[in-house]
Amino acid sequence: MALDVYTLFICELYVLGFLSIIMIFAWSGAHYDRVLGFTTIAIIATMASVWLGSLRSHGHLFLPVAVGNTLVMLAYGMWLNAFRVFAGLRPGPGWLFGALLWALLCCFPSFFYSMPKRIMVSCLLCISYTVALITLLTRSRACLQITFWPAQQLLCLHLIFHLSRMCFDSGSSGHGAMGNSPFASYVILESTLFVIGLTFTILAMVNERTQIRYKQASLRDPLTGVWNRRGLFAQVGMAEKKSLQKQLPLVALVFDLDHFKNINDRYGHNQGDRVLLDFCRVVEKVLPAECTFSRLGGEEFAAFFVGDVQKAQSLCEDIRLLAMISRPDNIEYTVSIGIAAGRTHSFSTLMMMADKALYEAKADGRNRIEMTSAPQAATLDKLKL
Numbered sequence: 001m002a003l004d005v006y007t008l009f010i011c012e013l014y015v016l017g018f019l020s021i022i023m024i025f026a027w028s029g030a031h032y033d034r035v036l037g038f039t040t041i042a043i044i045a046t047m048a049s050v051w052l053g054s055l056r057s058h059g060h061l062f063l064p065v066a067v068g069n070t071l072v073m074l075a076y077g078m079w080l081n082a083f084r085v086f087a088g089l090r091p092g093p094g095w096l097f098g099a100l101l102w103a104l105l106c107c108f109p110s111f112f113y114s115m116p117k118r119i120m121v122s123c124l125l126c127i128s129y130t131v132a133l134i135t136l137l138t139r140s141r142a143c144l145q146i147t148f149w150p151a152q153q154l155l156c157l158h159l160i161f162h163l164s165r166m167c168f169d170s171g172s173s174g175h176g177a178m179g180n181s182p183f184a185s186y187v188i189l190e191s192t193l194f195v196i197g198l199t200f201t202i203l204a205m206v207n208e209r210t211q212i213r214y215k216q217a218s219l220r221d222p223l224t225g226v227w228n229r230r231g232l233f234a235q236v237g238m239a240e241k242k243s244l245q246k247q248l249p250l251v252a253l254v255f256d257l258d259h260f261k262n263i264n265d266r267y268g269h270n271q272g273d274r275v276l277l278d279f280c281r282v283v284e285k286v287l288p289a290e291c292t293f294s295r296l297g298g299e300e301f302a303a304f305f306v307g308d309v310q311k312a313q314s315l316c317e318d319i320r321l322l323a324m325i326s327r328p329d330n331i332e333y334t335v336s337i338g339i340a341a342g343r344t345h346s347f348s349t350l351m352m353m354a355d356k357a358l359y360e361a362k363a364d365g366r367n368r369i370e371m372t373s374a375p376q377a378a379t380l381d382k383l384k385l
């Protein structure tokens with residue numbers, strides 16, 4: 001298949017111009033997200049380098065070879081920054097390395113006039129940047145469930161292309177587009193496809209990360225940062241399964257701060273919030289990591305774990321005592337706790353049982369722990385059915 005290099009140049013310029021416009025809108029629409037900002041600069045730099053590259057047909061050498069390729073390396077540097085920021089890192093000095101090295105090497109005539117040397121260095125730099133992008137992508141894998149594989153494959157294909165170019169493109173020097181290199185049309189075609197692929201991959205990565213952030217936020221309580229009711233119920237399925245498999249009881253705990261209205265009335269709403277935060281800190285200090293703890297609403301909290309009832313009682317006693325002595329900003333507060341456990345009961349049933357126990361703790365004077373007994377639990381299950 002014969003591909004006309006100049007037609008490809010025009011196509012690439014058109015595609016890059018179009019992508020630049022899309023990216024400027026996407027960047028401003030995403031509240032000037034830095035990942036999209038760096039990607040936009042990378043595309044504009046690539047577009048400028050393609051335009052300069054096309055000047056070779058008019059006999060220019062300095063602008064396409066020295067400036068054009070320096071811009072290509074700057075574009076790689078911008079993609080590196082985009083991937084670094086996406087991975088939660090600051091943009092490092094690596095983004096300038098390729099551009100500076102290329103500019104420096106162009107000062108030496110033995111390099112500037114040697115096409116094979118230029119191809120070798122350019123391929124090595126492209127490979128190094130691509131390897132760095134793959135490494136950074138792997139670092140971000142936790143927040144990329146869908147886009148990770150396509151992004152990785154795109155970068156690997158780019159890597160393979162430059163490895164093969166390094167092996168097979170001898171770089172016969174001459175005039176005309178890209179020095180009449182036999183690889184010229186493939187280089188332009190691959191770079192066009194790569195830039196399109198990478199741009200849409202980065203847009204998809206940013207979109208996926210935003211969706212995950214929104215999903216996470218919808219499962220968290222905004223004041224305390226612990227799970228909310230939805231977050232609690234979203235995770236209970238696994239615990240129910242584990243309880244059945246290991247034949248261990250599923251334990252539900254319900255906490256309610258005592259006379260919390262009085263605290264608000266006496267110290268103000270802000271100090272009330274301070275107490276809620278303090279209670280979460282106390283609970284998170286005591287409960288083991290396998291325990292899921294959430295704020296149901298107001299001053300009511302719940303937790304569950306798979307384990308034995310004695311352990312639950314001792315943990316709740318620790319929480320009750322620690323809350324009593326915690327005194328954030330000198331405000332005393334206490335907590336009443338209801339516990340329910342069962343191997344065959346659903347979590348919703350256990351929550352009803354724990355709520356009943358909590359009601360008893362409140363009725364018996366507060367600052368207490370109560371458990372619902374097994375016969376009542378069985379009755380509750382029947383009632384629910």
Ligand SMILES: Nc1nc2c(ncn2[C@@H]2O[C@H](COP(=O)(O)OP(=O)(O)OP(=O)(O)O)[C@@H](O)[C@H]2O)c(=O)[nH]1
Binds near residue numbers: 223258272297298366
């Ligand atoms: N500071 C603060 N107060 C809240 C928040 N959500 C609910 N509340 C208050 O929590 C109080 C709950 O009061 P009640 O339901 O009467 O319970 P209580 O005063 O703790 O009484 P008992 O539960 O019977 O011990 C109300 O005054 C609510 O306004 C919140 O996010 N921050």
